[in-house]
Amino acid sequence: MNNLVFGKYIPIKSPIHDLDPRAKIAALFVMIAAVFIPKSWYCYALLGVIILGIVLLSHIKITMILKALKPTMFMMAFLLIINCLTVKTGTVLLSYKSFVIYSDAVLNTLFIVVRLLLMIMLTTILTATTKPLDLTLGIESLLSPLKVIHFPYHEIAMMISIALRFIPTIIEETMRIMNSQKSRGVDFEEGKLREKINAILSLIIPLFTVAFQRAFELADAMEARGYVPDQERTKYHTLKFRFKDFLFLLFAHILLALMILSRFYL
Amino acid sequence: MAIKFKSLSYIYDEGMPYAHKALDDINLELVEGKVTAIIGETGSGKSTLVEHLNALLLPSSGSLEILDREIVAREKNKGLKALRKEVGLVFQFSEYQLFEETILKDVAFGPKNYGISEEEANDKARKALKLVGIDEKMFDVSPFDISGGQKRRIAIAGILALEPSVLVLDEPTAGLDPKGAQEMIEIFITLNRKQGKTIIIVSHDNEMVYNYAENTVLMEKGRIAYCGPTLELFNNDELVRKYHLLEPQLVSFKRMLKEEGFKVPAEIRTIGELAKYMGKEVRKR
Numbered sequence: 001m002n003n004l005v006f007g008k009y010i011p012i013k014s015p016i017h018d019l020d021p022r023a024k025i026a027a028l029f030v031m032i033a034a035v036f037i038p039k040s041w042y043c044y045a046l047l048g049v050i051i052l053g054i055v056l057l058s059h060i061k062i063t064m065i066l067k068a069l070k071p072t073m074f075m076m077a078f079l080l081i082i083n084c085l086t087v088k089t090g091t092v093l094l095s096y097k098s099f100v101i102y103s104d105a106v107l108n109t110l111f112i113v114v115r116l117l118l119m120i121m122l123t124t125i126l127t128a129t130t131k132p133l134d135l136t137l138g139i140e141s142l143l144s145p146l147k148v149i150h151f152p153y154h155e156i157a158m159m160i161s162i163a164l165r166f167i168p169t170i171i172e173e174t175m176r177i178m179n180s181q182k183s184r185g186v187d188f189e190e191g192k193l194r195e196k197i198n199a200i201l202s203l204i205i206p207l208f209t210v211a212f213q214r215a216f217e218l219a220d221a222m223e224a225r226g227y228v229p230d231q232e233r234t235k236y237h238t239l240k241f242r243f244k245d246f247l248f249l250l251f252a253h254i255l256l257a258l259m260i261l262s263r264f265y266l
Numbered sequence: 267m268a269i270k271f272k273s274l275s276y277i278y279d280e281g282m283p284y285a286h287k288a289l290d291d292i293n294l295e296l297v298e299g300k301v302t303a304i305i306g307e308t309g310s311g312k313s314t315l316v317e318h319l320n321a322l323l324l325p326s327s328g329s330l331e332i333l334d335r336e337i338v339a340r341e342k343n344k345g346l347k348a349l350r351k352e353v354g355l356v357f358q359f360s361e362y363q364l365f366e367e368t369i370l371k372d373v374a375f376g377p378k379n380y381g382i383s384e385e386e387a388n389d390k391a392r393k394a395l396k397l398v399g400i401d402e403k404m405f406d407v408s409p410f411d412i413s414g415g416q417k418r419r420i421a422i423a424g425i426l427a428l429e430p431s432v433l434v435l436d437e438p439t440a441g442l443d444p445k446g447a448q449e450m451i452e453i454f455i456t457l458n459r460k461q462g463k464t465i466i467i468v469s470h471d472n473e474m475v476y477n478y479a480e481n482t483v484l485m486e487k488g489r490i491a492y493c494g495p496t497l498e499l500f501n502n503d504e505l506v507r508k509y510h511l512l513e514p515q516l517v518s519f520k521r522m523l524k525e526e527g528f529k530v531p532a533e534i535r536t537i538g539e540l541a542k543y544m545g546k547e548v549r550k551r
């Protein structure tokens with residue numbers, strides 16, 4: 001559980017950390033779109049180099065990105081198998097009795113894998129370089145135009161920020177309860193199915209109780225300090241959109257434009 | 267036999283930018299069959315230290331010898347479940363581990379994990395519950411419907427029911443009322459005197475430590491600052507000042523009496539013993 005890297009903020013200083021969260025969120029979406037458009041390997045080479053460049057700029061260790069990718073390996077292997085069984089075009093790469101693997105199957109999988117890799121890298125950059133609080137401020141600000149259709153953007157942002165805030169707490173709580181139960185002889189790794197179910201129950205029930213208790217306490221604390229959900233609020237922490245944020249966003253758009261053009265000219 | 271920490275270090279989030287060395291090259295010997303207190307400022311690594319005793323945390327480097335096992339950093343460690351029966355660890359804030367429908371079932375949960383029959387487990391649970399002072403009437407109550415102090419007692423009973431030979435308690439009395447805390451401590455002391463169990467107790471309460479613990483380990487920023495007889499630590503003004511320890515009232519009292527010309531023996535550690543001695547002295551005069 002401690003190895004959970006995906007979605008974890010890394011508190012260091014870097015040019016990417018320094019950007020406005022709105023610029024980062026918007027640029028992320030634009031770049032993810034850019035990742036899913038091209039069909040040529042040249043484009044992916046370019047994207048790969050650029051995204052790797054951003055990773056380097058953000059001072060995140062490559063090993064961290066690799067760790068974030070680890071959980072997706074299983075999915076990728078699964079994809080490869082499915083593709084090998086279904087895709088029947090291209091040249092024959094390998095044949096064993098009635099089992100044939102075509103080049104397109106491998107190529108298709110490679111495309112998906114590369115796209116997924118780049119996407120995960122991008123999201124890891126966002127979450128690793130943006131404080132959860134800034135992330136929600138960014139989301140709130142980006143959603144705020146929706147107030148014309150009475151979309152409760154502030155409440156949504158508040159919910160997201162509370163949820164994000166409590167992820168580490170819940171993880172910590174889980175570890176603590178797990179350790180208590182291990183001390184009472186619960187074995188979370190080995191054992192028969194029945195024992196496994198029992199082990200999970202001994203974790204889930206206290207976790208729920210604690211989570212509810214925390215939620216009620218928080219609600220009380222917020223009410224005690226006069227929080228009213230749909231009231232207009234001022235902010236202590238305001239976001240500033242600077243020239244470099246504009247440049248970063250512009251860069252993302254140029255990248256997207258290039259990728260769209262590549263569909264016509266490559 | 268003793269519990270031996272050999273150049274043991276522990277790093278939280280090893281390999282991350284925010285890695286934190288919580289234990290730094292610990293060399294320590296805890297004597298079995300005694301009551302040992304572990305004290306130190308908050309964040310000094312007390313909990314981290316005791317969580318090694320039943321292998322919930324495995325050392326980042328160095329090793330730990332406990333009972334007939336050796337736990338070495340970076341080696342596959344199997345059969346930890348068996349170790350956890352012999353070394354019972356009661357957590358700081360242990361009240362969160364409760365989950366069964368009734369108190370009795372919850373306490374019997376531990377022993378049942380070690381493959382004994384339902385009745386036997388229930389017997390052990392009843393015994394443990396009585397020991398911590400939970401009335402038989404409460405056995406069928408849900409553990410969620412009781413007070414925080416009672417929850418703590420039940421959590422402690424949950425470990426006592428395993429009948430461990432080493433009992434490790436991480437601030438077992440924090441949040442209990444003074445009388446309840448005193449009762450709790452006396453239960454542990456009795457377990458030590460009557461059954462010879464090794465008791466290791468993390469505490470912020472220097473009064474209690476002075477009264478009951480034969481040995482004390484003082485931690486400071488992940489290192490061992492002092493390890494030895496409790497009396498030698500607290501009776502030594504220099505050490506008390508050097509480590510900014512809160513002096514037990516009894517020690518101040520004894521000093522004042524000395525200034526008045528009484529030759530109070532150093533080994534007096536409880537107010538009862540002191541009263542007895544003073545009674546004799548006053549009558550002599």
Ligand SMILES: Nc1ncnc2c1ncn2[C@@H]1O[C@H](COP(=O)(O)OP(=O)(O)OP(=O)(O)O)[C@@H](O)[C@H]1O
Nearest residue numbers: 278279286288306307308309310311312313314315
């Ligand atoms: N799960 C964790 N992840 C990262 N760092 C931790 C974790 N648990 C503890 N630490 C850090 O390790 C150090 C020692 O913590 P520990 O809990 O052992 O202290 P303690 O002496 O038990 O304190 P207290 O008296 O407050 O219980 C602290 O600086 C703490 O911030």
Ligand SMILES: [Mg+2]
Nearest residue numbers: 312313314358
């Ligand atoms: Mg602690």
